[in-house]
Amino acid sequence: MISAPADLAYGDSFRFRMVSGGSIRQMSGSPPISDRAVQTTHAVRRPIVVVGGGVIGAACAGALSQVGAPVLLIDKGAFGHGCSYGNCGLVSPSHLLPLSRPGTVWNGLASLFKRNAPLQFRFQTRSQFWAWLWRFARNCNHASMLQAGHARQVLLDQSRVLYEEMFRSGFLEDCDWVPGGTLVVFRSHSAMEEFAETEALLRREFGLEATPLSGEELSQREPALRSGLAGAWEYRCDGHLRPDKLMCAWKKRLLELGVRIREHCELFCLEFSDDEVTSIVTTAGRMEVDQLILCTGAWSQLLRKQLKIRLPVEPGKGYSITLRRPPVTPVSPLIFEEHHVALTPFQEGIRIGSTMEFAGYDKSMRAPRLTLLKEGANAYLRNPVDELSIEEKWYGFRPMSADDVPLIGRVPGLQNVWMAAGHGMLGVSMAPSTAQLLVELLTGTHPHVDPFPYRLERFN
Numbered sequence: 001m002i003s004a005p006a007d008l009a010y011g012d013s014f015r016f017r018m019v020s021g022g023s024i025r026q027m028s029g030s031p032p033i034s035d036r037a038v039q040t041t042h043a044v045r046r047p048i049v050v051v052g053g054g055v056i057g058a059a060c061a062g063a064l065s066q067v068g069a070p071v072l073l074i075d076k077g078a079f080g081h082g083c084s085y086g087n088c089g090l091v092s093p094s095h096l097l098p099l100s101r102p103g104t105v106w107n108g109l110a111s112l113f114k115r116n117a118p119l120q121f122r123f124q125t126r127s128q129f130w131a132w133l134w135r136f137a138r139n140c141n142h143a144s145m146l147q148a149g150h151a152r153q154v155l156l157d158q159s160r161v162l163y164e165e166m167f168r169s170g171f172l173e174d175c176d177w178v179p180g181g182t183l184v185v186f187r188s189h190s191a192m193e194e195f196a197e198t199e200a201l202l203r204r205e206f207g208l209e210a211t212p213l214s215g216e217e218l219s220q221r222e223p224a225l226r227s228g229l230a231g232a233w234e235y236r237c238d239g240h241l242r243p244d245k246l247m248c249a250w251k252k253r254l255l256e257l258g259v260r261i262r263e264h265c266e267l268f269c270l271e272f273s274d275d276e277v278t279s280i281v282t283t284a285g286r287m288e289v290d291q292l293i294l295c296t297g298a299w300s301q302l303l304r305k306q307l308k309i310r311l312p313v314e315p316g317k318g319y320s321i322t323l324r325r326p327p328v329t330p331v332s333p334l335i336f337e338e339h340h341v342a343l344t345p346f347q348e349g350i351r352i353g354s355t356m357e358f359a360g361y362d363k364s365m366r367a368p369r370l371t372l373l374k375e376g377a378n379a380y381l382r383n384p385v386d387e388l389s390i391e392e393k394w395y396g397f398r399p400m401s402a403d404d405v406p407l408i409g410r411v412p413g414l415q416n417v418w419m420a421a422g423h424g425m426l427g428v429s430m431a432p433s434t435a436q437l438l439v440e441l442l443t444g445t446h447p448h449v450d451p452f453p454y455r456l457e458r459f460n
């Protein structure tokens, strides 16, 4: 049963006071106040700097503003145009199992010798990738998979509740939010029976409920699908939204909250004094900082040498194709499990997306990967993907941590540097709870979830 933590309410703010060194602590026992004009006992010296304007950075900036902190958000590109732009928009507590599970690493290694597998490792000379792969491989076992699943489930469940609240209260503008569930669809009976084992595990270990649909029931529910499919499992706990609209809604809200957003401003150097970062050097010049929050997604590992920590977060490249709404549009988001392709219906279109490619920061738009998406969807759709109705082809770098659990917390050895990154295939789904946790840790408030599984120390 998912329930909202009692003290989390969008639209509420909290009193806070500054303590020495510029950090913020919530005053114990002070009740939430409904006015967002937060009272401070001391003037804030400098804004908290959030690096990264993806869904994680946006949610962190929003949560910080909610507790009354002044925030400056910088991004090396345009706000909301990293991985958070063209993803499939599933808010998906049902996707709690990590990529690091038994069998994944062997499938990935086999893909070194295949031309176009959905999960593809490509030969690389970067030692960082092989170090990541070694750690990832060590997590591809049943026990680690369950442990990661539980860590992910907490953030997924809490975020699902928080999204509902953010849209209901009007904190965020509507972004095609539909809390209607997803269908995991199967062509063959054997694949559906095989998935029944996963379904049983999800039910047994995580209490996740799913409903089976026969091929006939599926045809009635989803006329856009071809007849003769084996059936589907329905996960009603999931929701979906349009990610680019979500990022627009975040930008509008952040500006209303007084967050300063500085685009095309890249952080490339940190300056230290003892165990603190005193300033950052960016393409727009040097900035002194009191508190620094790194929400740098798949680029986080590039900061590891300066931070002097291990940061096993690799870019996992995925693609999507957005099309105009076809005459017969799927009603629910559909996961074509045998082809590893997802389809999400939006108000003004549909998006098909997926594939996972470990090839560093390769910026090419590879046509065979897009073909894989189209062929995957065509295997299930009554009417094949219409090339003429394609509006956008896109790729993004998922921030894949070596255990597929996000990194949330203070950077080891540094008093005033925090990180929220490594959300892999589920950054949209985990953003609100991640942000809430980060702010609770930063303000010294009792955290709404146990922060232990997400600590950065686990790799150091």
Ligand SMILES: Cc1cc2nc3c(=O)[nH]c(=O)nc-3n(C[C@H](O)[C@H](O)[C@H](O)COP(=O)(O)OP(=O)(O)OC[C@H]3O[C@@H](n4cnc5c(N)ncnc54)[C@H](O)[C@@H]3O)c2cc1C
Pocket: 051, 052, 053, 054, 055, 056, 057, 074, 075, 076, 077, 078, 079, 080, 081, 082, 083, 084, 085, 086, 087, 088, 089, 090, 091, 092, 265, 266, 267, 268, 295, 296, 297, 298, 299, 300, 317, 318, 319, 320, 353, 354, 355, 395, 396, 397, 398, 399, 421, 422, 423, 424, 425, 426, 427, 428, 429, 430
């Ligand atoms: C095909 C595909 C489908 C997906 N579908 C889903 C889905 O259905 N549901 C779901 O929950 N998730 C999905 N995801 C995953 C999701 O998109 C990511 O987990 C999420 O966007 C990560 O958010 P982020 O804020 O960490 O990273 P990003 O959105 O990439 O943001 C990081 C930002 O940091 C900036 N940055 C980095 N380094 C610096 C620096 N040094 N200085 C300044 N700025 C910097 C970047 O420019 C970028 O804007 C999907 C991903 C892909 C590729």
